[in-house]
Amino acid sequence: MPSLRDVVRIGLAVTMGVAGVAHFVSPRPFIGHIPDGVPLRGELVAITGAMEVVLAVGLVGPRRWRRPAGLALALYLVLVFPANIYAAFSQVPIEGVPTGWIRWARLPLQVPLVVAAWWSTRSP
Numbered sequence: 001m002p003s004l005r006d007v008v009r010i011g012l013a014v015t016m017g018v019a020g021v022a023h024f025v026s027p028r029p030f031i032g033h034i035p036d037g038v039p040l041r042g043e044l045v046a047i048t049g050a051m052e053v054v055l056a057v058g059l060v061g062p063r064r065w066r067r068p069a070g071l072a073l074a075l076y077l078v079l080v081f082p083a084n085i086y087a088a089f090s091q092v093p094i095e096g097v098p099t100g101w102i103r104w105a106r107l108p109l110q111v112p113l114v115v116a117a118w119w120s121t122r123s124p
Contacts, residue, residue, distance in 0.1 A: 009059050009066065009120035012113070016073065017056035023049020032094030033083040051076060059121065070121025074114045081110050 002010070023030050023045050030045040038044070055076065058069025087094060088103040097103070 003124075005120045005124065008116050009070070012073065012116055012120060013056040013059035015056075016052045016059070020049045020052030020054075020056060023052065026096075029094050029096045032092060032097065033087050035086055035090075048080065066121045067123075070117045073117040077110055077114045077117065081107075084110065 027042060027045045027049075030048070031041045034041045034044060055069050055073045058065045059073070060066075061069070084103075084107055087097065088107060091099045091103065093099070
């Protein structure tokens, strides 16, 4: 029977893998999270999508990859947080992302994701 850490780690891997693929299948909402003044927004979305897929693989790959992938995912989630703050403050139209309070409500959800990435890949 898988441990709670394994369930959380695998759940994060699935979530990040789906999100990473979505960066390529439907990049417009992700591009909308980046201010217009940032150059190469589409390329940045593609790079972050690829990073998410690589991190997802690391979370479920060989045991020696899991801890580095978990730490890298925690850092990644912290580094992309400003895009969510921008979306909340600016309320710019983003395809598929509702405006209003929902953009603010999702900000605190980043904290448990960071903690889960760190916790689920550390040694018991």
